[in-house]
Amino acid sequence: MKQQTISKAISYEGAGLHSGLPVQMRILPSEPNTGITFVRTDLPGTPSVKADIRNVTNTMRATTLEDGEAKxxxxxHILAAFYGMAIDNCIIELNSPEPPIADGGSATFVQLIKEAGIVEQDADRRVYTVKQSHGIYEEDKFIVIRPYDGFRVTFTSINSHPMLGTQHADYEINPDVFATEIAPARTIGFTKEIEQLQAMGLAKGGSTENVIVYDDTTCLSELNFPDELVRHKILDILGDLFLVGHLKGHIIAVKSSHNLNSRLSREILKEMQEEA
Structure with missing residues (x-):
């Protein structure tokens, strides 16, 4: 398969989920073999950081990339859109440290990619086929990847909230499945956590439209799917694992997090380096 980028630049304005800061985002085509690069246009010298697991510096509530002054x-969510839609190379210009929350999942970014158009490039896509099983375990949570001829994600979410409970989803990932079944799934939040999160400088841009909000007993948002939580967890895995590139393997996870996802990505990177 050939690498792909978008046909033309496209722009979007919004606010960041955690910072609440206004942000102007511009997504531009990029040359083959350049990957996904974030550029901070608001900083002197417009520093950039590549979407690479080696640039991950924080995984608390979200995934942070940092390289020098670029953070x-x-x-x-935007990386999941690129992975799900089979985009290899793009530049993302931001005049703020956080991409827009948009719809709370990846649906807005999928629509932007479709509006810009997808173009095939004169270079083969690099898809790494996982040769060994790798697992990250932490108390009652885990994420593993096993050799598999394709790309599949199986996730089980277990939550004590009376409207959530246990949710299970299993998908072979391709652009059609991603766009219809995964991309519209939004992030989740609980009213009892909001005050604490905002005191930590987080969740300042969330609303009942771009976040599925639950109080102690009910859901304050209108759901896109009955099992939207577990679908969003799969979305997060796609975004976090795209930091090592396109993969062939079967991911199986229970209650995984950005931290566990990133640790698995580093294990895959080790195998890739040993194979090289």
Missing amino acids: VFTVE
Whole structure:
């Protein structure tokens, strides 16, 4: 398969989920073999950081990339859109440290990619086929990847909230499945956490439209899917694992997090380096 980028630049304005800061985002085509690069146009010298697992510096509530003066966080939703839509190379210009929350999932970014158009490039796509099983375990949570001829994600979410409970989803990932079944799934939040999160400088840009908000007993948002939580967890995995590139393998996870996702990505990177 050939690498792909978008046909033309496209822009979008919004606010960041955690920072709440206004942001102007511009997505531009990029040359083959350049990957995904974030550029901070608001900083002197417009420093950039590549979407690479080696640039991850924080995984608390979101994934943060950092290289010198260039720092961006909550990158997983837009990276999931690139992975899900089979985009290899793009430049993302931001005049703020966080991409827009947009719809709260990846649907807005998928629509932007479709509006810009997708173009095939004169270079083969690099798809790494996982040769060994790798697993990250932490108490009652885990994420593993096993050799598999394709790309599949199986996730089980277990939550004590009376409207959530146990949710399970299993998808072979391709652009059609991603756009219809995964991309519209939004992030989740609980009213009892909001005050604490905002005191930590987080969740300042969330609303009941771009976040599925639950109080102690009910859901304050209108759901896109009955099992939207577990679908969003799969979305997060796609964004976090795209930091090592396109993969062939079967991911199986229970209650995984950005931290566990990133640790698995580093294990995959080790195998890739040993194979090289």
